[in-house]
Amino acid sequence: MDAGLLEQMLIGALLALSVYLPLRCGQLSLATPGFFAIGGTVAALLSTRIPIFAGTGATSPLPALLLEMTLAGLLAGLLALAIGGTVLRLRGIYLAIATIALVEILRVITLNLSFTGGALGIFGIPQPFTTTAGYAGFTLVLLALVCWLCARLEQLRLGRAMAAIRDDELAAACVGIDTAQVKLQAFVLSALLAGLTGALAAHFLNSWNAKVGSFDASITTLAFVVFGGSRTWLGPVIGGLVLSALPELLRPVGDLRLIVFGLVILLGPVLFPQGLITPQGLQGLGHRLLGYGQQLRGYGHKLLVRVNGPRRP
Amino acid sequence: MSAAPLLEAVPLLQVEGLSCRFGGLLALNNVSLAVRQGEIFGLIGPNGAGKTTLFNVISALTPPSSGRVLWRGALIPASRPDQLSRLGLARTFQNLRLFDSLSVRDNVLVGLHRFAASPLAAGLLGSAGERRRQRQLEQRALELLALVALEDEADLPAASLPYGERRRLELARALATEPQLLLLDEPAAGMNPAEKNDLCGLIRTIRDRFDLTVMIIEHHVPLMMRLCDRLAVLNFGERIALGSPAAVRQDPRVIEAYLGSAR
Ligand SMILES: Nc1ncnc2c1ncn2[C@@H]1O[C@H](COP(=O)(O)OP(=O)(O)OP(=O)(O)O)[C@@H](O)[C@H]1O
Numbered sequence: 417m418d419a420g421l422l423e424q425m426l427i428g429a430l431l432a433l434s435v436y437l438p439l440r441c442g443q444l445s446l447a448t449p450g451f452f453a454i455g456g457t458v459a460a461l462l463s464t465r466i467p468i469f470a471g472t473g474a475t476s477p478l479p480a481l482l483l484e485m486t487l488a489g490l491l492a493g494l495l496a497l498a499i500g501g502t503v504l505r506l507r508g509i510y511l512a513i514a515t516i517a518l519v520e521i522l523r524v525i526t527l528n529l530s531f532t533g534g535a536l537g538i539f540g541i542p543q544p545f546t547t548t549a550g551y552a553g554f555t556l557v558l559l560a561l562v563c564w565l566c567a568r569l570e571q572l573r574l575g576r577a578m579a580a581i582r583d584d585e586l587a588a589a590c591v592g593i594d595t596a597q598v599k600l601q602a603f604v605l606s607a608l609l610a611g612l613t614g615a616l617a618a619h620f621l622n623s624w625n626a627k628v629g630s631f632d633a634s635i636t637t638l639a640f641v642v643f644g645g646s647r648t649w650l651g652p653v654i655g656g657l658v659l660s661a662l663p664e665l666l667r668p669v670g671d672l673r674l675i676v677f678g679l680v681i682l683l684g685p686v687l688f689p690q691g692l693i694t695p696q697g698l699q700g701l702g703h704r705l706l707g708y709g710q711q712l713r714g715y716g717h718k719l720l721v722r723v724n725g726p727r728r729p
Numbered sequence: 730m731s732a733a734p735l736l737e738a739v740p741l742l743q744v745e746g747l748s749c750r751f752g753g754l755l756a757l758n759n760v761s762l763a764v765r766q767g768e769i770f771g772l773i774g775p776n777g778a779g780k781t782t783l784f785n786v787i788s789a790l791t792p793p794s795s796g797r798v799l800w801r802g803a804l805i806p807a808s809r810p811d812q813l814s815r816l817g818l819a820r821t822f823q824n825l826r827l828f829d830s831l832s833v834r835d836n837v838l839v840g841l842h843r844f845a846a847s848p849l850a851a852g853l854l855g856s857a858g859e860r861r862r863q864r865q866l867e868q869r870a871l872e873l874l875a876l877v878a879l880e881d882e883a884d885l886p887a888a889s890l891p892y893g894e895r896r897r898l899e900l901a902r903a904l905a906t907e908p909q910l911l912l913l914d915e916p917a918a919g920m921n922p923a924e925k926n927d928l929c930g931l932i933r934t935i936r937d938r939f940d941l942t943v944m945i946i947e948h949h950v951p952l953m954m955r956l957c958d959r960l961a962v963l964n965f966g967e968r969i970a971l972g973s974p975a976a977v978r979q980d981p982r983v984i985e986a987y988l989g990s991a992r
Pocket residue numbers: 751754756774775776777778779780781782783823
């Protein structure tokens with residue numbers, strides 16, 4: 417597979433997880449592309465303006481990338497912390513609208529600031545990896561790590577509290593969960609993940625501009641999660657991987673691909689209302705595999721009997 | 730010369746002059762009552778009398794129009810349901826509010842939220858101490874499930890349980906928060922007489938074992954007469970009677986408003 421496409425898919429999966437975190441506690445936040453854009457801008461500025469981040473020659477140092485990702489994540493997380501208390505008081509569709517507005521505000525600000533390069537953006541962002549495969553390898557490790565953390569989170573107090581709030585916010589409050597705080601934590605974690613992913617993406621794309629954080633991106637990243645499912649971390653990962661690849665894979669059919677892409681996004685929720693991946697589905701799959709295993713053992717046993725003859729008591 | 734009068738113990742919960750208005754409807758009309766430490770306090774009354782509304786006001790889900798609620802003789806220093814839970818108040822709901830997508834065990838683990846606190850990083854990395862704590866919590870959850878005879882259902886989704894078991898799960902979840910006062914809103918609804926009897930026994934057991942005070946709403950009057958230490962009767966938002974089951978049973982206003990119509 418083309419490493420560039422793989423990298424896009426991996427970044428899609430990371431962004432899908434960023435949308436998933438608030439959605440796990442029932443909060444429909446579409447702010448992910450905004451935090452993604454902030455993260456990328458931070459990385460683009462640092463690595464083009466500040467010599468130690470830029471490195472020498474064609475490649476920038478890897479520790480610089482890690483530091484940029486940390487700073488980008490922290491800045492996005494801090495912004496989420498600052499606005500979350502207010503924004504998260506809104507519910508359902510009102511939260512969605514407010515977070516879309518946030519993404520737009522950030523886009524317009526980036527567009528009009530001189531040091532972010534205006535409409536053209538920032539060019540010539542130095543490369544920490546010499547090959548696309550290098551990016552894909554690094555991002556694969558990052559995605560594996562984030563998946564592991566999300567899987568752990570689901571087993572922990574915070575992850576359980578998030579699911580409880582999604583199921584019944586009032587009942588969750590009545591068993592002592594500070595629902596506002598849990599929602600804020602999920603929002604901040606989501607921003608942090610989007611921010612650090614943005615820093616990585618800025619290097620990969622080589623240039624960065626305001627278009628990255630747009631309304632389109634909000635809808636696309638939401639589609640990842642709607643398509644894959646928001647009940648467990650694996651859903652958004654699969655959704656992000658598949659839907660990020662789809663436009664590229666459909667390139668041979670020309671402009672028709674946009675229609676096919678639209679149809680997939682439309683039909684996904686109709687055919688799989690819970691998303692492609694659900695805990696029950698995974699459990700069913702596990703049972704089925706176990707069943708196949710037992711069947712195989714049965715065949716093996718029959719074969720042995722045929723070879724050795726029936727065992728005498 | 731008489732002995733110095735014994736100080737009357739401060740009630741666990743006092744409701745003073747509570748009114749609650751929904752538009753033109755006065756759901757609670759100047760209701761006062763006090764619940765003593767350790768008693769099983771019953772709340773009866775016809776449909777729409779305001780019983781659930783009283784629970785909602787006590788648990789900070791509905792703001793009262795006037796009046797106040799005292800906890801151990803002092804104004805409650807909390808205004809949110811989660812703060813009240815930490816203070817020692819737990820409740821169940823008339824229309825069952827479980828976390829349906831979670832397993833039976835996880836429903837109780839959510840109830841143990843307050844006791845599961847640990848730094849997020851330690852939890853994510855799964856340190857040895859953290860794993861031990863996690864096992865203790867799961868152990869505790871299983872004990873609570875055993876108490877309501879649901880330990881074999883621990884891994885099932887809560888949504889898959891039959892009605893009576895869902896009621897018992899909600900009770901286990903409420904107990905997990907280690908309350909001092911437990912509000913039960915029609916916990917026996919939909920149960921057959923044998924199950925109702927078992928539930929009575931269970932409520933007494935948990936009261937004794939966890940040192941609880943219980944406030945219970947239930948329509949089945951004979952059951953309430955047997956179970957409760959004291960009863961209050963609401964009718965059209967007004968408290969029309971308060972006292973021992975024997976006293977309430979003979980109160981003419983109660984007979985007219987409630988028992989009369991039931992006979
Ligand atoms: N949130 C609300 N908004 C408007 N009216 C309400 C609200 N909650 C309760 N009411 C009304 O207040 C009155 C008392 O309701 P409540 O649920 O407290 O009765 P109840 O005694 O619990 O009855 P039941 O035995 O049927 O459960 C009813 O007439 C009900 O319709």
